[in-house]
Amino acid sequence: MRVEYINPFVESAYNVLKEVLDCPVTRGELYLKSASTPVLGVAVLVGLAGDVEGRVLFDMNRATAVAIASTMNGEELQKLDELGKATITELANMITAQAVTKLYELGFRFDLTPPAIFTGDNMEVSTSQVEALIVPMEVPQGKLEINVAIRERA
Amino acid sequence: MKLMGGMPNLNEKRPLGLRDDGTPYRVLVVDDSMFVIKQINQILTSESFSIVATAGDGEEGLEKYKEFFPNIDLVTMDVTMPKMDGLSALEKILEFDRNARVVMVSALGKEDLVKRALMTGAKNYIVKPLDRKKVLERIATSLKL
Amino acid sequence: MNGADTMSRNGTTGEKTGTDFKMVTFSLGGKDYGIDIMKVKEIVKYSDYTYVPNAAPFVRGVYNLRGEIISVIDLRIMFNLPAPQSSGEIQEGLILRLAGGDMGVIVDAIHGVVSVSSENFQPPHPLFGDVNIKHVSGVAENSGRLYILLDVEKIFSTEEVSRKPEPQVPTVDVARTKERAPAAEDGPETAFIEETLRTFRSFFVGPGNREWYRSRFLEWKAQRGEKDLQITSPAEADLFLASFYSTDSGRFWSRELADAFSGLLEKPAGKTVTVWNPGCGKGFETYSIAAALVEKFPDRGIKIWAHDIDLLAVSTAPNLVFPQADAPEYLRSHLVQGKNGYSFKSAIKDRIFFEYHNVLHDSVLPELDVVVARDLVSFLKDADRKKLIEEFHERLRPMGLLLLGTHERIDDPVRWKRVENKGVAAYKKIQPGVEGENEE
8 A cells, every 4th residue: 555545544543533532542553464354343344436446444343333332422322223333334434534635635536435334244345355454443442443455546 | 522412501692593583593414324413413403403304315415405495594414425425415406596505514624625515605614523613603604604 | 187288289197288399390201300490481382493403412403482592402312211203293391491591391291380398309319210310409209209300400501501503414304494405515503594594584595595695604604603603683683694685775776786777678668667666665776766767768657666564664765855965976866955855856756656565465566567676585485485476477578677686596597587787687577488579
């Protein structure tokens, strides 16, 4: 992945999480994975378009998703219901959008597509052999992995 | 982001959502996220705005506007939505009613997007994550335009 | 049994049953032994040590304990006990923490940790057991078993053990080592060195760099002498490897190298010269390549994909800023001055995509004119190295150029034609069955 794309995603993840959860946010070390299947249980996929093609995958376990959604809604959710899913989806949307905005300022023309959420019951996201940058984030509600795979348009 | 729906208004002035005659401003909220609709709902109703309708995409947004016309005072419009995106819906609503008051609400803050929206005729552009204060300020300003 | 007799399961009355001494017990040649637990770092299963033939007979080999190379002693042989021949099985043993350093020992079977009272030690009988009496601190009984307590400091302070393995006439029994067998003239010492280079710096000695390695090894041995041959730290590995790195590694290419490189280039077939530069690091090499291409082919487009797995290094590359003195004269026309130093003009910068990328993963690239991969493949294990060189071959157009490190070779005349210009060697892809233009 082009190095110029990295910081916008890293910063955006940190900023948005900090703002919506209002809690300590720590980032783990970045690394590369050769293929990018979501593994933790709840995944939100946001497509990228424009100068590049790719997608951002937000991967976390159910408990973390419920905890984050609860914080964002200011109420305790018992499970990942429609509201909870919409909340996590919106989180993914905001992080991706902020990164896309930053990239625009750097001169890169990205667009994003509406996000889709996949949970254990309908986890049909296929494994793709696309290398992904992993940005591990940790908040009191749990861990989440932001998984970015981008390739330049030919 | 702190949600403070239900908190008493510390301001002596009347709630932002009420007109001089005491009737509430009527708002159409267009966003594909149930969460965002809930957020905007909470922020606006806490200031006595009246959410008269919601829509999940640009096409539905346009339909609802036409349906409720002329009883919509303000539209909040997301940008990234399936079927018809917010900019297209903005254009079409203004075609239908050139006095429509539309405020864009989006996680995307790209300069070209903001410019296009404002030049097309949006009254304001709010970038998510939503901040109660920011949302109310921008909406209050838009109502005066 | 009165209440004061507590912890030991010793049924005999009259004995104290405190537990002020703990030992790790094991069996060796049919007898039970114990070693003070304070001297034991960990219990291991040796499945992966490097067998070294013809070291002192009880030195089985060396073992890589998380980066630390330790000798592994077979106590059975040391004590002249029957020991099964090494047959590739997993062996049980201990890592000992000794005054002189860590040492590994192999035993028959580990039993576990036993607590005894030091008051119950008995001195070893002079005629007792097979083990040399000076190596035994005593004997202790526990649960009906008699444990011979070994004084490991004494055992391993003897001359025979602390002396490093002698280089002897080597045999080629290297069943335990992975990946490669040293050739007949390599001794056990080179096996050690190769292992440590691999461990400390992920440098793999293979057919492509063995020539350099052999001469470096002889040089190293002459410099350091027998006693000091071993590489015992990453810093020493770096010393050894210092002469491996290519000309102008880690800095802008000199005029000479740039010219030699330029001379190897052929006019590209299409409108754009496409280059893959895996292992680009901070980008010094990449910028040098870009400048050379811009000068040689002013009327063509240029696109360079520069990859590295070192995030810190490659992320500084797009905005590389440096003092003017760091840039050779011939590059200066491509530079622009900024607040903090000099950087390359956008005419050059815009041609390069610096990416954080593991080249062993799938890459997205068009057909290539040039691959510059200096000092990269030597840091890949065998299978990966072969795969990557194969990928270079696949991705290059016929007669496309591959530049490896100064001390890296490919010996495959059917698929790679060796070329040279002004002292710099490279390879051109031969497409079997295709009539290529013969450049020289």
